[in-house]
Amino acid sequence: xxxxxxxxxxxxxxxxxxxxxxxxxxxxxxxxxxxxxxxxxxxxxxxxxxxxxxxxxxxxxxxxxxxxxxxxxxxxxxxxxxxxxxxxxxxxxxxxxxxxxxxxxxxxxxxxxxxxxxxxxxxxxxxxxxxxxxxxxxxxxxxxxxxxxxxxxxxxxxxxxxxxxxxxxxxxxxxxxxxxxxxxxxxxxxxxxxxxxxxxxxxxxxxxxxxxxxxxxxxxxxxxxxxxxxxxxxxxxxxxxxxxxxxxxxxxxxxxxxxxxxxxxxxxxxxxxxxxxxxxxxxxxxxxxxxxxxxxxxxxxxxxxxxxxxxxxxxxxxxxxxxxxxxxxxxxxxxxxxxxxxxxxxxxxxxxxxxxxxxxxxxxxxxxxxxxxxxxxxxxxxxxxxxxxxxxxxxxxxxxxxxxxxxxxxxxxxxxxxxxxxxxxxxxxxxxxxxxxxxxxxxxxxxxxxxxxxxxxxxxxxxxxxxxxxxxxxxxxxxxxxxxxxxxxxxxxxxxxxxxxxxxxxxxxxxxxxxxxxxxxxxxxxxxxxxxxxxxxxxxxxxxxxxxxxxxxxxxxxxxxxxxxxxxxxxxxxxxxxxxxxxxxxxxxxxxxxxxxxxxxxx
Amino acid sequence: xxxxxxxxxxxxxxxxxxxxxxxxxxxxxxxxxxxxxxxxxxxxxxxxxxxxxxxxxxxxxxxxxxxxxxxxxxxxxxxxxxxxxxxxxxxxxxxxxxxxxxxxxxxxxxxxxxxxxxxxxxxxxxxxxxxxxxxxxxxxxxxxxxxxxxxxxxxxxxxxxxxxxxxxxxxxxxxxxxxxxxxxxxxxxxxxxxxxxxxxxxxxxxxxxxxxxxxxxxxxxxxxxxxxxxxxxxxxxxxxxxxxxxxxxxxxxxxxxxxxxxxxxxxxxxxx
Numbered sequence: 123x124x125x126x127x128x129x130x131x132x133x134x135x136x137x138x139x140x141x142x143x144x145x146x147x148x149x150x151x152x153x154x155x156x157x158x159x160x161x162x163x164x165x166x167x168x169x170x171x172x173x174x175x176x177x178x179x180x181x182x183x184x185x186x187x188x189x190x191x192x193x194x195x196x197x198x199x200x201x202x203x204x205x206x207x208x209x210x211x212x213x214x215x216x217x218x219x220x221x222x223x224x225x226x227x228x229x230x231x232x233x234x235x236x237x238x239x240x241x242x243x244x245x246x247x248x249x250x251x252x253x254x255x256x257x258x259x260x261x262x263x264x265x266x267x268x269x270x271x272x273x274x275x276x277x278x279x280x281x282x283x284x285x286x287x288x289x290x291x292x293x294x295x296x297x298x299x300x301x302x303x304x305x306x307x308x309x310x311x312x313x314x315x316x317x318x319x320x321x322x323x324x325x326x327x328x329x330x331x332x333x334x335x336x337x338x339x340x341x342x343x344x345x346x347x348x349x350x351x352x353x354x355x356x357x358x359x360x361x362x363x364x365x366x367x368x369x370x371x372x373x374x375x376x377x378x379x380x381x382x383x384x385x386x387x388x389x390x391x392x393x394x395x396x397x398x399x400x401x402x403x404x405x406x407x408x409x410x411x412x413x414x415x416x417x418x419x420x421x422x423x424x425x426x427x428x429x430x431x432x433x434x435x436x437x438x439x440x441x442x443x444x445x446x447x448x449x450x451x452x453x454x455x456x457x458x459x460x461x462x463x464x465x466x467x468x469x470x471x472x473x474x475x476x477x478x479x480x481x482x483x484x485x486x487x488x489x490x491x492x493x494x495x496x497x498x499x500x501x502x503x504x505x506x507x508x509x510x511x512x513x514x515x516x517x518x519x520x521x522x523x524x525x526x527x528x529x530x531x532x533x534x535x536x537x538x539x540x541x542x543x544x545x546x547x548x549x550x551x552x553x554x555x556x557x558x559x560x561x562x563x564x565x566x567x568x569x570x571x572x573x574x575x576x577x578x579x580x581x582x583x584x585x586x587x588x589x590x591x592x593x594x595x596x597x598x599x600x601x602x603x604x605x606x607x608x609x610x611x612x613x614x615x616x617x618x619x620x621x622x623x624x625x626x627x628x629x630x631x632x633x634x635x636x637x638x639x640x641x642x643x644x645x646x647x648x649x650x651x652x653x654x655x656x657x658x659x660x661x662x663x664x665x666x667x668x669x670x671x672x673x674x675x676x677x678x679x680x681x682x683x684x685x686x687x688x689x690x691x692x693x694x695x696x697x698x699x700x701x702x703x704x705x706x707x708x709x710x711x712x713x714x715x716x717x718x719x720x721x722x723x724x725x
Numbered sequence: 726x727x728x729x730x731x732x733x734x735x736x737x738x739x740x741x742x743x744x745x746x747x748x749x750x751x752x753x754x755x756x757x758x759x760x761x762x763x764x765x766x767x768x769x770x771x772x773x774x775x776x777x778x779x780x781x782x783x784x785x786x787x788x789x790x791x792x793x794x795x796x797x798x799x800x801x802x803x804x805x806x807x808x809x810x811x812x813x814x815x816x817x818x819x820x821x822x823x824x825x826x827x828x829x830x831x832x833x834x835x836x837x838x839x840x841x842x843x844x845x846x847x848x849x850x851x852x853x854x855x856x857x858x859x860x861x862x863x864x865x866x867x868x869x870x871x872x873x874x875x876x877x878x879x880x881x882x883x884x885x886x887x888x889x890x891x892x893x894x895x896x897x898x899x900x901x902x903x904x905x906x907x908x909x910x911x912x913x914x915x916x917x918x919x920x921x922x923x924x925x926x927x928x929x930x931x932x933x934x935x936x937x938x939x940x941x942x943x944x945x946x947x948x949x950x951x952x953x954x955x956x957x958x959x960x961x962x963x964x965x966x967x968x969x970x971x972x973x974x975x976x977x978x979x980x981x982x983x984x985x986x987x988x989x990x991x992x993x994x995x996x997x
Contacts, residue, residue, distance in 0.1 A: 187938075190942055192938050196937065216947075217941040217942060218946065224942070228938070230935065233935035235939075236939060238734065242859055245954050246945075247944055248952070249953060251944050252948050255953075258952060494898070523904060535924050535928075536903055536924075540923075548903060549903055552903075582923060597902075
């Protein structure tokens with residue numbers, strides 16, 4: 123009951139000015155040996171917007187769960203140190219008591235939404251708090267209006283997009299008017315348009331309503347300029363706590379879940395990453411105060427360093443596509459469970475050259491349905507999908523699987539044995555390979571995906587990154603000619619996604635595999651994809667080079683995509699210096715090299 | 726984007742959708758009790774037609790929706806009807822199939838038994854398609870005085886069924902891609918289930934734990950009572966439906982008890 127927990131400390135922890143006051147807290151989950159949090163101290167003042175960064179498994183989510191008492195009351199374990207949130211001692215205050223003070227929003231909107239109608243979901247918390255019906259309805263209207271969902275009350279949550287569902291989740295906690303909003307990767311499952319919706323709501327909430335926000339998020343490009351403070355964690359400890367410009371002004375490293383060092387700059391905003399790289403190339407030190415946090419600041423930073431000399435631009439030679447029959451042809455493909463509401467309409471494309479092809483589009487645009495039709499997981503119509511010279515509807519699933527590998531979004535879904543070694547061997551055994559050949563192939567694949575040391579472990583005991591690599595390995599060992607990756611970066615930090623893509627490139631070089639990657643991650647597309655296919659509302663909107671896609675604002679708007687910051691920065695710099703060395707580019711290294719060339723030409 | 730499950734609530738504005746959930750519960754229980762007591766084909770046919778009328782006209786379900794939800798049970802019922810017709814004994818031969826006598830009594834009883842199963846499945850489909858699990862849970866709390874924690878546990882279980890159904894489909898597809906062939910034998914099906922078990926368990930536990938954290942964070946269970954902003958109430962139309970069901974049930978079982986229906990059956994079979 124409110125008021126039952128008496129404040130233990132002095133005025134500093136009264137909860138008015140300091141909402142979070144954590145002092146040397148360590149926490150070990152029940153049944154575990156090693157602590158997840160180690161001597162963590164953190165103070166968050168009223169009105170702050172705090173971004174917590176760190177590699178997967180570093181304790182970020184655990185720290186958030188401490189902020190409303192989920193730890194130690196729902197998730198049991200050993201907690202030492204002192205933690206006060208909104209003036210209440212966490213160890214003595216039950217989760218329900220925090221309901222009016224702390225709002226929690228989790229990663230997966232589908233897993234946290236309890237009710238089926240929008241209005242019911244927003245009213246749920248206040249109903250539990252026994253507030254009068256009239257007040258509940260009024261607050262419900264206000265909360266929905268605040269997140270831009272006015273008039274959505276009677277809608278079914280099943281009919282909403284991912285971004286809308288997550289805004290409903292935020293409205294559901296806002297209705298209780300919490301002083302502290304805690305969010306754990308709320309945009310991980312969303313397309314860039316959905317992500318922008320959420321960040322816009324959070325900015326308004328912090329700026330206009332003065333709500334204090336503590337948030338874990340990997341997608342920092344659109345967030346870095348909105349936050350007031352950055353906290354970096356590594357192996358359960360806070361290793362940096364300060365202003366965003368200070369956070370992103372120098373390179374650091376942290377230990378990844380797989381126990382190797384990884385650069386913290388992997389999840390820096392690309393604007394800051396560009397400034398760091400340019401300063402290094404120019405032999406200067408990046409001052410904290412001039413560290414850019416968004417594209418506009420990076421453009422100003424770049425413009426102050428760019429040379430004005432005209433440099434002949436080398437036009438990259440366009441390689442002619444090798445003639446030959448495509449591996450896969452999709453011809454006039456339309457599909458839907460209900461004729462009145464087709465999911466896909468008139469889709470046409472071919473896949474033939476080895477390389478990485480990105481399949482992009484909004485949540486619910488039909489990308490996964492399209493990929494599943496290729497594998498006959500969903501039943502395709504006749505004569506619409508051709509694998510070589512054969513209509514896939516005439517092929518057995520095993521025949522398709524020998525040509526196409528499919529890595530599902532959740533790697534756990536694909537595991538069928540209880541040992542890593544057996545997991546990779548499974549597909550080979552099903553296809554009748556001799557024992558000796560199985561041994562050789564599995565050992566080689568374990569080496570490629572760096573999982574040799576876990577060969578006898580259960581697949582389910584590995585970290586998410588390792589499970590993802592294992593699921594890729596189970597497909598690659600069969601040497602498919604086409605590998606489909608469904609959202610390979612969801613729930614993973616940028617560095618882990620980069621590791622996976624480096625693995626894809628190695629495999630492409632080795633086996634000549636075509637990789638079709640369904641993704642929302644525009645930085646990943648910019649860095650790795652040779653071609654992009656965009657689906658919007660079930661129709662093929664674009665099929666071409668990433669550069670051409672990012673240069674078309676109308677296309678990006680329709681597909682719910684955003685250009686990566688480096689493209690916006692380089693485009694603006696190129697426009698400001700026509701005929702100069704800088705051209706629109708998708709690579710930070712290329713942009714830095716162009717600016718350096720423009721400076722050298724001056725000398 | 727996956728196909729919506731057949732046994733899943735869809736909002737609507739039909740007469741049946743507008744009834745309160747408790748009335749619909751009374752209806753489905755009433756239909757089931759009527760069907761249980763009906764062992765004569767023509768009575769069972771009337772009940773099935775009545776339920777079909779409710780589904781198509783009063784609940785405005787499309788014939789395709791009904792087919793999608795019941796085709797599997799329909800096939801099972803037809804098989805059941807044929808097997809029982811061929812195997813049950815009787816006195817009056819109606820006709821012969823490949824020299825095997827088909828009796829009036831066995832065909833009649835088999836049809837009634839098969840239709841009984843189909844009618845109950847159809848009524849359940851209509852109930853599930855038109856009833857928001859949350860509204861039913863609230864009705865149980867506000868009209869039947871069931872503790873809200875228990876009612877919500879029931880609601881969450883119903884709410885999560887389509888999600889688990891989707892998860893099973895995804896796991897099956899994911900494992901098929903690995904080369905796991907679907908087995909027809911019972912032993913094969915058991916082996917297949919054991920492969921599903923771990924990924925399904927891991928996924929379900931993760932979802933359940935997230936749902937619990939989400940509910941607790943919003944004070945679920947903090948107080949013995951809670952507010953319901955729009956608790957459903959039984960209106961005149963609901964009372965009328967309940968009275969009709971009560972009348973039919975009492976009438977039907979009285980007729981059975983007094984032997985009227987039996988007399989009709991004997992009369993029908995004796996005229997042959």
